[in-house]
Amino acid sequence: MxxxxxxxxxxxxxxxxxxxxxxxxxxxxxxxxxxxxxxxxxxxxxxxxxxxxxxxxxxxxxxxxxxxxxxxxxxxxxxxxxxxxxxxxxxxxxxxxxxxxxxxxxxxxxxxxxxxxxxxxxxxxxxxxxxxxxxxxxxxxxxxxxxxxxxxxxxxxxxxxxxxxxxxxxxxxxxxxxxVKTEQRIFDPKFITFLIGVAIATSGGIYFALNKLMYMEPFTWMQTQQKLSAQAETKFFTDKFSMRPKIAGTVARGFIPYEYKGLALPPVEIVNPSVPDEKNLALGKKKYLTFCSPCHGNHGDGDSRLRGQFPNPPSLHSLKVREWNDGNLYHIIVNGQNVMPSYESQINVAERWAIVNYIRVLQKAKNASPEEIEIARKEGK
Amino acid sequence: MSEVNYDYKTKELPKSVFTTGIALLIIGTVFGVIGLYLDTQRFLLNYLLAFALLISVGVGALFLVTLEYVAGADWSVPIRRVTEFFSSTVPYLLIIGIPLLFNIGSLFHWSHPEAVAEDKILQSKAPYLNTTFFIIRFFVVGLLWTLFWFLITRNSRKQDITKDQVLTKINIRYSAIFIPVFAITISVASIDWIMSLDPHWFSTIFGVYFFAGTVLASLSAVTYAVVKLFENGYLHPKITKDHLYSLGALLFAFINFWGYIAFSQYMLIWYANLPEETFWYLNRWEGMWIYVSLILIIVHFVVPYSVLLSQPAKMDPKRLKFAALWIIFAHLIDLYWLIMPNYHAENSNPWVYLLEFAFPMAAIGVLCIVFYLSYKKSNLLPLGDPKLERGLKFKL
Structure with missing residues (x-):
């Protein structure tokens, strides 16, 4: 050189x-x-x-x-x-x-x-x-x-x-x-081949990492299981439904069918079979707050919490509702009224009567006479 | 130990420094007192502003002296005396603060028992914010500063004659003790005198914010004096632009530090958006104060940052002198922005505010007088300091 x-x-x-x-x-x-x-x-x-x-x-x-x-x-x-x-x-x-x-x-x-x-x-x-x-x-x-x-x-x-x-x-x-350098190394065929090899290896590696490796599950633990999930297709049943319909001719526990279903009013007065004791009223309160209060309000004033997305029902404290007998209220829970749908499938018989009792409590609380308030105060409750 | 001959000759400062100082002090005080008669509360706050400026320069200079000892810096040894001269303001702070102690009632809302009685927040702050403890804190803090100033400068001056190296070692120990003491006392002073003007407000970074302004103010005072002495040939001929460059670089660093701290304080309060903190900034965003707030960003950060950014600017005596004066001015605006929005009274005659230059002017007069008197008392070069030779040889 x-x-x-x-x-x-x-x-x-x-x-x-x-x-x-x-x-x-x-x-x-x-x-x-x-x-x-x-x-x-x-x-x-x-x-x-x-x-x-x-x-x-x-x-x-x-x-x-x-x-x-x-x-x-x-x-x-x-x-x-x-x-x-x-x-x-x-x-x-x-x-x-x-x-x-x-x-x-x-x-x-x-x-x-x-x-x-x-x-x-x-x-x-x-x-x-x-x-x-x-x-x-x-x-x-x-x-x-x-x-x-x-x-x-x-x-x-x-x-x-x-x-x-x-x-x-x-x-x-x-x-x-x-x-003095006579040849320029950058145009050396070996070097060019090496560069191309590096480019292919790098892009292949990046492709694998981004498109395959990223989506591999390292540990599945209990995320995938051999079980049916609700509303998903299954091969286990021939109709491919994983949720099963009710078997014809059977009645679920606590859901004895109501004999006046579909009528505007019950033809005879139905007697309230439940006793409004503390336990019963607690159940009624729980169910009322779950199913009734979204529209009727927490205290039955008809002050819906749905902010106008559904029409507000009338107050449960009107004279009309207060003078209805228990059977009438029960009838409306089962049948629905105007835009109110039927709650027959969600609330069982005992719970329906408990709700009726709780509505009576709300009505009493809103419309008590001064003497009754005095008595309640003396009893300390 | 070999004796080094530095060919040091004392050169008298012109008498005009002293007379200017006296003139500024007298004119400032006269106009300030007129202001006090016209609008007591506003001019008390002005007096407090001047007092805060003297704390900034005096105690800040003492901090710079101790910083040199603790860091073991060589370059600043030949100009340490200038810093010490400015730190001689410290003992006078105890006297200058006393008129304010007689007017705690007009300055601080928390000092009124009837105001505390109907305010839950002030009640819970009462164990700290009460007049007795406030006065105790003032004297404890002031005496601590004076004690350390006395010990350190006395040893430094004694060394000129005895050339005893042990004195440097003793001063390093004092300085190492002083720095944590300084951190606590400067926070206490800033919280007492400035933050508690608005007793409902709190900011945990406030002490650091005031510290950043303090170091900037004292550093620019020192820079201005050093450049002025350098230009007129008072300094040792071996002190070159390399020394000036170090001062400029330090100024530049602390401008960034101030900007960082000021922004941190603002951004945290702005982001958290808690009404008990934000009202302090909202007060400074009302009416004319919005312009002061915006001008503060430009004057205290953007301009000095741009001026000192390039390397030649940090060595050039002219630009350095300009930057130093500018930063002292910016610090005054900063203090004005911190203190004056607490003035709530109805203004009967806004022309009175033209007198507001008075007390800061008097404070600058005090700095001139203190500088002249301490210059007279000691050498401009710490002749006995073992690091002086290396300091004079300092090259970038």
């Missing part, structure tokens, strides 16, 4: 020497040179007369871009495209967006700095420099300091440079060579 001269390097032993050497190099008029030290030497910027880095502008520019991108995105998403009220705040809730804006600003600024540094100063994608892998580099990366004047400098002249470096106190003057 052909070798070409890169420059001439010299070693210095103390930080003062290297600062002195750097400033003399500048004074002599060399421009293409660099100083190598094992750690940042204070005052080197001044000695080399380096201008402040322009990288800061890139950082600032990208930081501001980040600020505006973040604010624009949040404004677009939260206030324009899909406005949502979160925590009672306005759509464009600036204080809540500031942390996110700050983070995006910092993110873009940092990325721009790092990528800008790699691109402008390290000449990415170059990964090598002529001074690498030389004895000069080994010394300046442990305990010595060095200057290297490159032959690309307009004032470069081999003997003159060597003389100059010796005169400023340099020891171990060394010529640095680098190999």
């Amino acid at each position: 052909e070798k070409k001269l890169f420059g001439v390097a010299a070693i210095f032993t103390t930080p003062d020497d290297i600062i002195n050497a750097a400033s003399s190099t500048v004074k002599k008029g060399y421009t293409k040179y660099d100083v190598y030290t094992p750690y940042p030497v204070h005052g080197m910027d001044n000695a080399m007369k380096l201008k402040p880095s322009k990288l800061g502008y890139l950082t600032l520019g990208f930081g501001l871009t980040g600020t505006f991108i973040a604010l624009f995105f949040m404004w677009w998403m939260m206030a324009m495209d899909y406005p949502m009220i979160i925590g009672g705040k306005p759509f464009f809730a600036l204080p809540a967006f500031i942390p996110v804006t700050f983070e995006v600003t910092v993110l873009l600024a940092t990325l721009a700095t790092v990528i800008g540094m790699l691109t402008f100063f390290f000449y990415f994608p170059n990964n090598s420099h002529p001074v690498h892998d030389t004895s000069f580099m080994k010394k300046v990366s442990s305990d010595k300091y060095g200057v290297c004047i490159e032959c690309a400098d307009p004032k470069f002249e081999l003997e003159g440079v060597k003389e100059f470096l010796t005169s400023v106190g340099g020891i171990e003057i060394e010529e640095i060579y680098y190999a």
Whole structure:
């Protein structure tokens, strides 16, 4: 392989020497040179007369871009495209967006700095420099300091440079060579094949991960069971219903059929068979609150809790209802009335009578006479 | 121990610093007293504002001195005396605060027993917020500050003559004790004097908020004085722009810190949206106060941040001087925004408010006088400090 001269390097032993050497190099008029030290030497910027880095502008520019991108995105998403009220705040809730804006600003600024540094100063994608892998580099990366004047400098002249470096106190003057590359590796068929292979493997792996692996159940535990679920199709029964209909000719416990079903009013007075004791009224209250109160209200005032989604029924405290006998109330629970549907299938016979008793309690409570209230107060209940 | 010769020569400060200080103090006090006669409550709050500014600069400077000892910083040793001069305000705080103690009734709602009697919240806060305990706290806090100021600056001055390195070690110990004491006392002072003006309100971060303003105010006072002395050749010639850069960087850092804390306090209260906390901000969002609130963001954060952002700005004496003065001004607006919305009386004559510059002006006069007198008493360079040589050699 052909070798070409890169420059001439010299070693210095103390930080003062290297600062002195750097400033003399500048004074002599060399421009293409660099100083190598094992750690940042204070005052080197001044000695080399380096201008402040322009990288800061890139950082600032990208930081501001980040600020505006973040604010624009949040404004677009939260206030324009899909406005949502979160925590009672306005759509464009600036204080809540500031942390996110700050983070995006910092993110873009940092990325721009790092990528800008790699691109402008390290000449990415170059990964090598002529001074690498030389004895000069080994010394300046442990305990010595060095200057290297490159032959690309307009004032470069081999003997003159060597003389100059010796005169400023340099020891171990060394010529640095680098190999001229004849072929460009990026078009190497093996490399291209390798790249394509990597691309296929990566995309295949990602496809598998996103489309297959994500949907595999690692542990099913008891989530899948050999049982019938309600309203699902089954192969067990020939009609494919998993929920079974009632067997013809049978009567469920507690649901003895009502003989006057469908009539407007019962033709004879039906006697209330239940005793309104504490247990019975507790049952009546529970069932009333479950089945009746959504429309009739918790106290029977007809103040529906359905907010107008269903017509409000009349009050249970009207004189008409209070003067009805128990059988009549029972009849309406079973048959329904006007828009009120039948509750025959939900509430069994004993519960129906308990509800009737509880309605009587509500009516008494709303329409008690002063004497009755006095009696109740004396009894302490 | 080798004696190092620093070629230090004392150079007298011009008498004009002292006379300006006296003039500011006299004019400020005269106009302030006129204001007190015209509208007592408002100008008492103004006096409190001036007092808070002196706490900020004085105690903040003492904190910066101790911070240098504890952190073992080299760069600030050659300019430590300037910080010490400003911290000499501390003993005077005990005297300046006394007129306020006689007017607790006009300043603080919680000091009225009849107001406490009909207010459940004030009743439960009464064990802390009562006049006796308030006065005790004032003297305990003030005496603690004075004690540490006395010990630390006395040792520092003694070292100029004895060149005894042990004094630095002793001061490091005092400083290490002072910093937690400072954290507690500055919180107590800010809660007592500022937060309790609105006794229903509470914010757990308030002490930190005031601390951020305190350090900014004292740091910008120190920066302004250092740059002024630097420009007129009072400082040692080895003190370079690298030292100024460090001051600028510290200012920049604390501007960010203030912005961070102020925003944290606002955002948490805004987000939680609890009526017992939000009313404090809503008071500052009413009428003309909305402009003060918005201006505060620009004046206290956006402008100094932009001015000090670039590297050359932190070294340039002119821009640094501008930033320092600007931040002191911003801190005054911050204090105004904290304190003055608590003025509730009917204003008969709004022209009276033109006199509001008076007490802050007097406070700045006090700072000038204190600086001049303490400059006279000691060297501008801590000649006996073992770190001085490294401090003078400091390079970025």
